[in-house]
Amino acid sequence: MRKILLLALCLFSVVSEAAPSDPLKRDWFKPAELKEVSLYAIQSGGRVKPFDTFAREGMSLLTGKEYFQGKNPVELVLSILFEAQVWQKVEFIQISHIPLKKDLGLDEKKLFFTPDEVEHSVRLMPLFGELDAKQRNQEKLNPYFQALQRLGNQLTFLQDLVSGRAVRLVPPTQEQYNKSDAWMGLDQLNEDMKLRFMLVAATFSNENPLIRSHMDEHVKKFHDLAVAVNPSLYPNRSDLELEFFFSKAHLFRWAWIVALLGIFVLSAAIWSEDKKIYWSGMGLYAVSFTLQIVGFVIRCLIAGRPPVSNMYESILWVGFGAMLFGLVLELIYRKRIIAIGALVFCVLTLVIADNISGILDAGIHPLEPVLRSNLWLTIHVLTITLGYAAFSLSMIIGNIGLGQIVVLGRESEKLRMSNLAFFAYRAVQVGVVLLAAGTILGGVWADYSWGRFWGWDPKETWALIALLGYLALVHARFRGMVSHFGFLAGCVTAFLGVLMAWYGVNFVLGVGLHSYGFSSGGVGVVATYTSIQFLFVLYAAWLWKRNRQQKKVA
């Protein structure tokens, strides 16, 4: 015991003298040296997860990305925990809302700020007071206050991290567990454990790489002590390893890279009769598809529920659904263009999901009480989102049809409008069945869960509006009121209804119409997309009409 204490003191004295001024500039651990820490179980956000996940979520919150300046999040979080003083002066707290930066007296041009700068802003406390009042009155928050709320979460997390409260690393004893299932944080450790932990801290901050390389051993020893407190509450190591693997592997990122390759190869296959090119393109399609399946399976295993509880998951799922229907239609008709369309859409969704972690939260979080019914969640939400997926495919095929008019000025031999319209129609059929069934199932769930089959909730109303849009289109097609071109243009336009039901209800109607100008959560991007699609449809229609008139004259 005394030996440990002595060792810890020695190591610490070295640290405090030679603490590096900028922790981002020194030599970093090799990933292999951090394996034990990464796999260490932490209770946070309502579940027990590997320290790696905890660190990724923490860094995402603080800096907007997991790998801040390319550094391993586990090491970053440890460094903030052990060397808090130094981090007070490091610019890493991300604030992007410009009016908020102005009000706090911060440099508008910068994106990252030091905790010192932020905490010393005079306006901070009064603003938090206002936010608090709004939250107590349950008012909808505009983008300004949403940004402020995020800043509040960042500062609270930082405080809890530095004080050790957030790092809940020891399970409660059985006796404690009967009162509360909260794990003990660093601030609640007993003397023995505190000493053990100081060893970890000291080795981490040591300048000598040889000493540092032993950190994992100290973590392992501490881990054994922690497990012994209550082994029954400890998660399986294999579960932790699975989640660690999932975060590291970035399966969905690889899926879009492979899909992108697939687009090029299949495009070549349109103009080439070589079967090998076609099949290698389809091979890439299959690989991307499989990567996504594996990704979903692991995510389900970790979360214990279907992967459709937030925008991030639903975006992934809709992209996947488009690939599923694309694959079926491609295998029937072998026209290449269906597979390409599906891949294009899937790459779009995956790239979006992969790159805007500020808006889309990739974390696995607990569900609202009402959603905690796996059966209903699965059948209702999966049906609806698969419906969206089918409509997405029709939208992409529609855009390809309109695109060739815009680019070539006419329909090409390879991509006849009649064929494209037929494929789009097939996708719309699937979508109509799924969206109708899914919306009705939603009604049945709502009726079963709180006694209301239909409550005119904006989400369900917009799902119905989107469905009505497609029904109008299908009926118009049946009557011959629209041409092949008109049907494709309709698929593009009707998808805007889906976008509203899917994204708009949560991000536009949800924040209310009181938010002026400032884009938040991608409203600006989606609005731009919507207007571009409108202009695109109008321009293509104008070209198409002019073409036909010229043909008549000729």
Add this chain to the structure above:
Amino acid sequence: MFWNFLYRVFRFLASLEVAVFIILSLAVILATGTIYESKYSAEIASKLVYRSIWMQMLLWIFIVNLTAAAFSRLPWRKHHVGFLITHLGIIILLLGSFITQRKGIDGSMMIAPGSSSRFVRINENMLNVFRAVKGKSYDLLFSERLDFNPMEQLKDPVHFTIGKDGEKIGLDVLSYYPKASRTVLATADASGKGVPALHFTLRGSRATISDWFFQSDLGNTRQYGPAEFRFLKAKPDPKMVPDRPTLFVYTGADKSAMPSLAVVGRGAKEIRYLGQLTLGKAIPLGWMDFEFFVDEYKPSANPQVSYSPLDHSAPESYEVILAQLDGEKLWLELGASGQIARGDSLYYLQYTKKEIDIGFELLLKKFVIGYYQGTTRPQSYSSLVQAGGGVDTEISMNHPLKQNDFTIYQSSYETDESGNPRYSVLSVNQDPGRWIKYSGALMIVLGIISMFYFKPKYSGDHKMLKKEARV
């Protein structure tokens, strides 16, 4: 000629053009509804759009169109099956929802743990009038739903004639403000039967409040932000220190003398007595930079309430009507009541949400919230109830209770300031249209599937493309 005309009307009603027009109109109207909901409230959207007469009419035209379309295909063939099932399904679904809307009950109950209730609150505003003659017990004289447009004030007063056995007493609703601010003024009562009232201002850099404050028999208490204001009849007991910031105003034995002031700060262990108030003299309270001063004091006054309409949401806004009974006017807030004396009779007017007796007692024995491990984020919540003296049953999300013709669902809960559950909110529902809607819904889905996938008409394109399929 006539038959020819009728046939053309029928063909028109059955046409796909009309169908497409109706579908698109529905889409536009519903989209407007969601914008109303986002801008105002779900209630306003429901009243002005979803349950409006226009929407009902459009849906009936829709039903006519669907029926006509079905009959225009006579004689029906095998490939019409999907089409017929789907369209009949829509008609049945709509009829089912009309039945639900007319005959169904959809209300809520708020029960505190340990207590019971047999009344369901329905979201309909009722005006009730009770009467007591010469000290006899109250009689219900009148009860009517007031279904006003929540977007605007009442244009024309509404008149009712009430009374029993040929009596004719006039009852009018003169005004209706969906949102109104309340102003309370103190009018001096020369008879001395009033209560002491003072007009104060609380001024600080964070907020400024100015209001009348009355001393009532019950020891009036008001809440301003985190602080509590109390107007007492005697000096507060130094041993009874409240655990929250509190401001005491108290009168002595002589009510005509100015009252005195005492405060308790946040987390303070004792009451600080600040002495007698002087008109217009500001006294620092020691709560940040807040100062308190009184600019008017009336030893005997009566509160006189008046309302003025608001055109925007405000934290303290009231839904009010101005009722007039036999010439006497009375403001009524939603959920409140008031009295009017006329000769021997005492009238009791009540403006309230409708309540329905469900015919059995629902006792909430326990309310439990389960949290996600180590957090304050609820994972589930459930009510342990006893319905009509029967066995204990647990109601939770996705697990309702069926009792007599009612289904009782766990809806939400309300907590007190320290986060403990204060009420369990249950929704109570009776829906005679349920199975009609369900069968309509099932028909729609089966119909669409059979229409899309078994219709010979489209197989032409499909076969041609299938033949063309090349690798």
